[in-house]
Amino acid sequence: MYDVYKIRDDFPILKEKVNGKNLVYLDNAATTQKPLSVIDAIADYYKHYNANVHRGVHSLGVIATQEYERTRKKVANFIKAEDSSCIVFTKGTTESINLVAYGWGRKFLKEGDEIILTVMEHHSNIVPWQILAREKGLKLKFIPLKDDGTLDIESFYSLITGKTKLVGVTYVSNVLGTVNPIDNIVDAAHSVGARVLIDGAQGIPTIPTNVKSLNVDFLAFSAHKMLGPTGVGVLYGKREILEDMEPLLGGGEMIKKVSITDSVWADVPYRFEGGTPNIAGVIGFGKAIDYLNNLGMEEIFKYEKLLTTYALEKLSGIDGLTIYGPRDISLRSGIISFNYRDIHPHDVATILDQSGIAIRAGHHCAQPLHSVLGIPASCRVSLYIYNTKEEIDYLVESLERIEEVFRSGA
Amino acid sequence: MYDVYKIRDDFPILKEKVNGKNLVYLDNAATTQKPLSVIDAIADYYKHYNANVHRGVHSLGVIATQEYERTRKKVANFIKAEDSSCIVFTKGTTESINLVAYGWGRKFLKEGDEIILTVMEHHSNIVPWQILAREKGLKLKFIPLKDDGTLDIESFYSLITGKTKLVGVTYVSNVLGTVNPIDNIVDAAHSVGARVLIDGAQGIPTIPTNVKSLNVDFLAFSAHKMLGPTGVGVLYGKREILEDMEPLLGGGEMIKKVSITDSVWADVPYRFEGGTPNIAGVIGFGKAIDYLNNLGMEEIFKYEKLLTTYALEKLSGIDGLTIYGPRDISLRSGIISFNYRDIHPHDVATILDQSGIAIRAGHHCAQPLHSVLGIPASCRVSLYIYNTKEEIDYLVESLERIEEVFRSGA
Amino acid sequence: MELKELYKEVILDHYQNPRNYGEIPYAYSSEGINPLCKSEGENPICGDAIYIQFLVKDNRLEDIRFTGTGCTISQASASIMTELVKGKSLEDVKTLIIRFKRIMEGEEDFTEDLGDLLAFEGVRKLPARIKCALLAWEVLLEGIKKYLERQVERVNV
Amino acid sequence: MELKELYKEVILDHYQNPRNYGEIPYAYSSEGINPLCKSEGENPICGDAIYIQFLVKDNRLEDIRFTGTGCTISQASASIMTELVKGKSLEDVKTLIIRFKRIMEGEEDFTEDLGDLLAFEGVRKLPARIKCALLAWEVLLEGIKKYLERQVERVNV
């Protein structure tokens, strides 16, 4: 049984007071909190076996390397990758996507080639492609939205052509919560020989995923959005594609041989991990995956649906509150963005913060989407495994009190 | 007074047993150990105020951002930079150098331009330039060594020409321990209008440094080699140079504005910090700098000289042991590489590990230097603030016993 | 902190009834000697935006107007600012801007003579919102700097 | 672990007196039917290097020699390997290589029939050195694979 109160006990921060109130953390799409097992794993590494990896003959170096590599295996299993050599550690989703742009795109794309993205992409999945497009003369096309905040997949079918070389789509929108139809996208893309890159930053933390059956070519995600430490990300790539890619960072650990005149790259995935990696972070990430596996991704998925349904229902009941994104629970995850009357999202967030509630206000690194929605900013509530119905009730109460502040001058 | 025993108490790992023996950690050039204050700072962040930075209105986000930015100020003060906006956080020296290669080199260097490096560079300061040279048609030149393992500065003066656009030099060799004459190099480089990049990975941890008076253009270093966490590095750059540079990673946090057609970069240094950074790591790094400042960099520098003098003397007394690098203590730091008879460094390291001694064996990511020295690999002992004379005595004893193993079949 | 302290009536009043809101009429500003000055700025994180127009005569801010969108704090601050600076000499305006920045950054204290600005005492305790409070002020400072540079250029020609 | 366990006499003996060390004489290998096969590999982290030459006749390893530089473990392992595989059928050699890899990676146990290879029980406990022990074996496996691919190509022509 999914016992959210027991889960909460594993997260030290949930006992914090903020502005004198119990912390209600609803900014999980920005970064999630960490269970004690992750925090302790990092401290353990530093206290008991801190050493550089892949280089040392001495015992500490060996243990550190084993633990580091063990996380790679865990990640591979978590997303059902064919092999752990398909798992590249980066510092986050942003670096993972840039690695695809530089290491694959810069090598294989040519003038006139087309890349299809969506208007709901996070800046991380737009800016690298703009840079590459400018450099190489590529064309970027954007899949528009339907009124309900889902992708207009028909438009996608008409945008895709023989010139399309890459389709880059977010698994889950970090603003609308929309879950995109990866299978359809992969099928259509592969039918014209294009590669598919999935920005999994918001999807992997909550949706049980099998990359092999999804048949995606690249998948990027961040540890810190799924109970793991900051400064760790993953790029999954099909082995044969990774083999042909260039590194993003040249340096130590990523070479087989260096002479004054030339270098030979190391094998995949080490080729892409130049320099000392975030060893403590990767080791901590292993424990985060253990934690999610112990709960069970299916259970997590179900609980989030339950909680999201509840939140949508409650928030819809508030007068003057506009929710963006799909209402159909089967099309969305636990990220809910909204605006409340004509009160600026920053004011909403500040006022909620006085009640101990952490939500996000702004454009959430998705300015193009906000332009499409015709708003400069929005409030965002994002749920994760430890949030409760009581927290949502408290959010709703607190939102309803905001109006008073503005009416009365507090 | 510098009390090494008191210092050791701050490092939990120094109480570990390895293969039943007390750990003697002499692999500090690979990564240093961490004091409890650093380990605790990371746990504190996760337990009490974990949140994403630069984005949140809510209290946790504000505290996290303040702490993150406080480290930037500490780093600026530590190297006496003019301003904290000259401090860019990366994941390590390797990323810092690649950022210079991509962000500055790719933009400003043209076919026929020349880059001068040294044969003692770490791969991190060779490979990015080889990649760029191949792409742009640049010429790489390498400053050779003199017999004593110092740079042949006369050769440098003859290599440098009006075509030289960058001189990239390691502050301290991670194999020979050689401390390079940065002032002379900067003077000569600036006199022909070339920029100077210092790889400070091994220098910043032990040499009190003032970037303003050294007048270097770029300085790269890693937190994990100076008591800080893994996954954090620094690129210092002169403000006006950074202002003209392109980012390495496109994504969130590094933009002012993104539309479907175009983006405007954020100001320096945020432009270079795309994506969620290693927040916990940066905050921990702040405590590492506090720790070093509390001891005093001048004191640390003196203690390392003392210890290195002692180690060199003792090691020189071992029959059949060849030390690479300068003997003159004023020209070197506490990194000592050697070979012992014809015993392969890996065997030496394995045997020492059985006595609890951690040293490094291999090419230390400096294959070109090893070619020059005419050896495939070497053993490396590297000292840091918590090492003692007793540890060196124990190392020497243990080395002397190796011969027995090989004579008797153990 | 009490919400009262943060969203004081003064702030809400300026937000709901912004002073000097709008643009300076073209006719008024078309004389060649003191051309219309413009300056704008955004806080990319919040989506706050401020556009300022002002007229300088005899080194004084003869007129100033603003438009913008954004949160209560940023818009109220702009409104209060326009009231405080209108008619003042450029020197005095610069001094006030720098002083208000120092106050909000915690390097100086509020004093009674600051009038409606005193309402920002609560905001100062919220680092995430200080940028909002300072946005209009930064935009005006930028505008004045550009104006003065142009004056220098004109003299140098 | 005792050093004795690691640096057993067998290992030091093979290191100091490597068997089948050197190259296969040109004359011996110059018949067209079973050309000289070469394979080489390095462990970039240690600087260990192994070069192998071998001759195949009737699907058997008729001869095998190695040269190389590196640590005790890598060189002794190569020497012991050449003794064990010489004269065996390619199938048997492949089976032995895969078995030894599995043993060193902890997936199978040592058994008495392994002869001098038993000396590597100590090495198995040192993950950092397993690569050294396996280097020669990987190089030979690679060489055999390439040989077989060439045979297939020849048939397909």
Ligand SMILES: Cc1ncc(COP(=O)(O)O)c(C=O)c1O
């Ligand atoms: C001189 C030198 N430069 C660069 C590096 C690379 O640093 P990092 O692995 O932290 O990127 C190192 C350390 O490995 C080094 O010693």
Ligand SMILES: Cc1ncc(COP(=O)(O)O)c(C=O)c1O
């Ligand atoms: C959909 C999406 N993509 C990419 C990112 C960027 O991830 P990171 O900041 O960890 O690199 C985020 C989170 O900010 C996101 O929500």
